[in-house]
Amino acid sequence: MAINVLVVDDSSVMRSMIIKTMNMSGLELGEVTQAANGMEALGLLKEKWVDLVVADINMPVMNGEEMINRMMEDPDLKTIPILVVSTEASQARIESLMNKGARFIKKPFSPELIRNTIVKMLRIEDHGEG
C-alpha cells in the first residue's frame, strides 16, 4: 500500500530529512506533499486526501497543536492519522497529543522507529524493510 503523506514543518531541511528517512525505512510512499505551517497544511488537506500527516509542533503562523485541534473539529479531517515529530518530548506534551489521537516521536529518529510507528498507526502489513 503506497502511503500519501503530508509533511508539515517550518524547516525545509527537516521536511527533506523526514521524507528521506521515510524512504530509507522501506515504507512505500505515494504522493508526498509539504507544508511550512499548520495553516498551509489545513489548506492543502481541503484539496487532497492523504493517508497520514507528519507534523512538527513549534511552527510560526499556526503551530502543530492548533492544527491538530482544527483537524479534530473538522468531520472531513478528524479521521486522518497524525504523527507528531518534535524536538520537545516532555511526558505531559506526549500525553496531551495522545489524548487527541496523535502519535509522537522525538527528533532525530531512526528509519526503524518511524517505520514501526507508521505501520502500527495505519495497521498496514509489514513485509520488512525495502
Next chain:
Amino acid sequence: MEKDEIKGKLIEGAVSSLERLAFIFSYPVEVPEREGMDDSVRAVVSFTGRLRGSLSIELPASALTELAGNMLGLDGETPSIEQQYDALGETANVICGSVLPSLAEESAIFDIGAPEITPIARGSFEMPDGKFEVRGYLELDQGSCTVKLRLDEEL
C-alpha cells in the same frame, strides 16, 4: 543542580545531536583550540515554560556545508546558504529539545521558539550578559564549536 552537571548535559546533548542528525563527530574540550579564528554562524533558540532562557550553537561557517549536506543527504551538491542556516537552526532546536527535559521534572512542558541565525566575523567574542550561563566547547574537523545555555534563573 551544579553548573558542571548542567554543562555535562549540554555537551552530551550537542555531541549526540550533531552525530545523530548530521553524522558530524566531535569531542568536548575545556579550552577551544580555534575559538574566534574562523568566520562562524550562530543559531539561538529561546524557550519558555518550566525554564526560561536560550540555547545557542556556534559553528565555523566552513562546517555548515557538511552539516546541511549530510542532513539533506546531498551527494556532491553544495547546499544553499538558506539550507545551511536552516540546518544549523534545526540543530539548535534538537539540542535544546534534548537538554531541557534533563534539567526539569518529567511533567515540565517547554515551548521552543524559532531559531535566530547570526553570522559572526572572526575575532568577535561575546561577553556573558549576567544571566546564568553555561558554555561547552567541542572540536570538529572544521574548527571549534561553542554551545551555550542561558537561563533567566539559576537552577
